[in-house]
Amino acid sequence: MQPQPSDGFEWTQAGWGPVLRCRPLADIADHFFTVGNLELRDSHHEWDAVAREIGLDFDRVLLLRQVHGNDVSVARKGQYVAGPRPEADAAVTDDPTIAIGVRVADCAPILIGDRRRHVVGAAHAGWRGTGDRVAVAAVEAMRERFGSRPDDLVAAIGPCLGACCGEVGPEVLERFREAGHRTHELTRWFASGRGDRLQLDLPRANGDQLAAAGVPPSQIHLSGLCTKSCPEIFHSYRVRKEHAGRMVGIIRVNAEMLNVEF
Numbered sequence: 001m002q003p004q005p006s007d008g009f010e011w012t013q014a015g016w017g018p019v020l021r022c023r024p025l026a027d028i029a030d031h032f033f034t035v036g037n038l039e040l041r042d043s044h045h046e047w048d049a050v051a052r053e054i055g056l057d058f059d060r061v062l063l064l065r066q067v068h069g070n071d072v073s074v075a076r077k078g079q080y081v082a083g084p085r086p087e088a089d090a091a092v093t094d095d096p097t098i099a100i101g102v103r104v105a106d107c108a109p110i111l112i113g114d115r116r117r118h119v120v121g122a123a124h125a126g127w128r129g130t131g132d133r134v135a136v137a138a139v140e141a142m143r144e145r146f147g148s149r150p151d152d153l154v155a156a157i158g159p160c161l162g163a164c165c166g167e168v169g170p171e172v173l174e175r176f177r178e179a180g181h182r183t184h185e186l187t188r189w190f191a192s193g194r195g196d197r198l199q200l201d202l203p204r205a206n207g208d209q210l211a212a213a214g215v216p217p218s219q220i221h222l223s224g225l226c227t228k229s230c231p232e233i234f235h236s237y238r239v240r241k242e243h244a245g246r247m248v249g250i251i252r253v254n255a256e257m258l259n260v261e262f
Helices: 044-053 129-133 133-144 170-178 183-190 202-212 237-243
Strands: 009-013 018-022 027-033 070-077 090-093 099-104 109-115 120-125 153-157 190-192 198-200 220-222 249-251
Touching: 009 198, 027 109, 027 153, 070 133, 090 099, 090 133, 090 190, 099 109, 099 120, 099 202, 109 170, 109 198, 120 129, 120 133, 120 249, 129 170, 129 202, 133 153, 133 202, 153 202, 170 183, 170 198, 183 202, 202 220
Parallel strands: 070 090, 153 220
Antiparallel strands: 009 018, 018 027, 027 249, 090 120, 099 249, 109 120, 109 153, 190 198
16 A cells, blocks of 8 residues: 655656656646656666656656765756766756656655746755755755746655654764754754664755755645655665665656747
8 A cells, every 4th residue: 555645745647657746846847756666777668658757758858977965967948968967966957858857765856846937956865965955055056047036946855764764873963063054953853763873854854954945844845755664665775775776756847838849
């Protein structure tokens, strides 16, 4: 049985099976989050299916060489050319002829849409990227490169490691502290665990960072689903290690809203 998501998320049907969409974000941008029914390794068949679901050929899907940092790849309208994946953990674009995606297996997939300027963003936020504020970097890139105003943005944080299962060592807390996160933030994001271990609330930390960047809290949506808690539904690196497949959060400017012809 599929776990029940929260905060505007809902199960919908793709050509291969269930995917998750966020209703408030769906009003302004085409998007979805895949789950464990695809492996998304090197299978062209699976990636082609993902691309078709969002209305494109796979060579029009911008994926990243993710390195757990906070660099942002920018794809301006008319400038994207398929080629080597850029080394980055977030991407933003105003081009309705491409989609951007981030791959995860416990890290948080974050999709962002601008309801006025028709710009979208995607970010991959594990604990390292969260410590380095990758979601904030995506919002800043949308503002600086495309004129987005944070209060026009809608963000959806898909299934990821939840506070229930986000066990980390004390060095992670120290990394966040060194990155300049304030004590009251750390208190919200980290709870005591077993021995010297801590429990990191990855979705809350990213939601709080988006809010601090100016996105209204009412426009930040969390799926409420933990990948490790439901390994029969989601891919989880914590559960399967190197055998884990990958999920993708993918987003595209709504071409119908712009009357784009291909």
